[in-house]
Amino acid sequence: MFSLPQLEAFVAVAEELHFGAAAVRLNMTQPPLSRQIQMLEKKLGTQLFGRTSRKVELTAAGATLLPRARQILDMCIKTDLDVRRVSSGEAGAITVGYTAIAGQSALPLMLRHAAESMPGVSFVLRELVSTDQMDGLVKGSVDIGLLRPIVARPGVVSRPLMKDRLVVALPEGSSLLGNMAAPQGAPLPLGSLDRLPLLMYSTKEARYFHDLVLRLFASAGAHANITQYASQVPALLAFVQAGLGVTLVPASAMAFAPAGVEFHEIDGRHGIQELNRVDLELAWNEETANPAVLRLLDLIESP
């Protein structure tokens, strides 16, 4: 196979149609240039130039080679630049894993922020529950995770990204609370949910929320009367909207609640305040070599 310097030499000669001039352009002397062309011709098995001592002209084969040689050289230069850009983090791709809820709050914020500061970097989005994100971070199939503070696997590090809290979601104007009804938005002690039909996070896909709700109920001395399981916040809210019961959702989920649902802060007394923390973390593999990821992490740290 021919070599890239041979193609460069060929293009120079084809453009100058003069070995001496082409040699100057290539910062070399004429004899080795002649030899390079001869080598190229030998490798291709054909004359590329018709040349006498007075003039040089392209043959049909040479005319065929010229545009292709230019194209190959251009592609090499472009490839060189692309690889450098990716290695500097200027371009590249970041695979972001995120939970369903983060997809509605932290993810858009982060993407808006990142897309502005890192044009050229594309994001691959994968909605995954926290444990699957953790697996992905270990395997390298996920670069950045937006997940709940679950047990980290070795090599994966994280930092808090958003602090959130659970709020109570009730059917609007419901009589479930009886005479304990509170005006929209007023704090509600968890005790008032005692034995009410509770729409619960599934044990498996949303264990973090499941456990947290149970802890909160226990701490308030209330009985959790679970009547329905679901793993996604929108599903739970739809049940609430239908009047099937009450549930607890992250405050950030209020923004996309359907009509017919009212929210109340949880009364923070008796130590509930400390328990009622829904954290979202940003996690990544400590040993990630993806420069775009490193840049993104810097970006999130600094401002």
Add this chain to the structure above:
Amino acid sequence: MFSLPQLEAFVAVAEELHFGAAAVRLNMTQPPLSRQIQMLEKKLGTQLFGRTSRKVELTAAGATLLPRARQILDMCIKTDLDVRRVSSGEAGAITVGYTAIAGQSALPLMLRHAAESMPGVSFVLRELVSTDQMDGLVKGSVDIGLLRPIVARPGVVSRPLMKDRLVVALPEGSSLLGNMAAPQGAPLPLGSLDRLPLLMYSTKEARYFHDLVLRLFASAGAHANITQYASQVPALLAFVQAGLGVTLVPASAMAFAPAGVEFHEIDGRHGIQELNRVDLELAWNEETANPAVLRLLDLIESP
């Protein structure tokens, strides 16, 4: 800039993810392969593989390089093949110059013949008068000429391609000939055209025909009463159709004559037969380096 062997080495390692196996595939030993990759990384200024003594994996930069490297190598192989094909005459382009009349007779014949036997070769068609074709053949802007036997320029050789003769074209059922009228297709002595309005080839663009017609008239002792000049056969036939006069056209032009025109062979007695020869020649530059042209010439010689 990186080199093609380096790209080949990179692709092999990226596909095998194992230096030893990649080295086998490249028919070399492992240490120089490692060095080639190191060189490539140095030239690109970045790591392409994350490697320990136990495993090899692509970095983001490496993943970016892989498809581009494959593309460059593929293009090199394809270019090599294309150049060889052109140099063997298997593919390529032939610029054919042809006169207006040849464009209606010899050219389609030749193209049909050639297109069958030389798939992959494309033809660039240029309608040119014979002298311009001759210039083009010298300059190299025309590969093959279909032209009248005019004086050849140095380096241009030719061979007869088609023998033709002139025939008389008359307005159908015309009274121009008076009582000398002949049945359709019957030979007509040129003397019967004496002093009739003659539609003539222009001196400049169709000198060959112009001179030939004059010679024929002179030889028959007839007077050429020129009433109109035109350079293209169809234009002359249109005049004949309109009843403006008579003219002489190549027999091959009868095929595309308009209705309302009748043709007669020229009576060949008194030496007219020898004069009435309209030859079409195939001409090319003796030193043409275009392999497709050489193949075409062979093709025309042999069958």
Add this chain to the structure above:
DNA sequence: AAACATTCATACCTTTACTGGATTGTTAAG
């Protein structure tokens, strides 16, 4: 736990290939 196997990196040597300078050969112009 220690010996072993695997695998990539390094050191050193040999061969190959490329470069630059001087020279030659050929062709067109004065």
Add this chain to the structure above:
DNA sequence: CTTAACAATCCAGTAAAGGTATGAATGTTT
């Protein structure tokens, strides 16, 4: 016939590539 121009050839000197032997790191097996 001489000269100028230009590509090809010859001849070292040097840079690059490949091979063998060896080392270092990390799992794996006994």
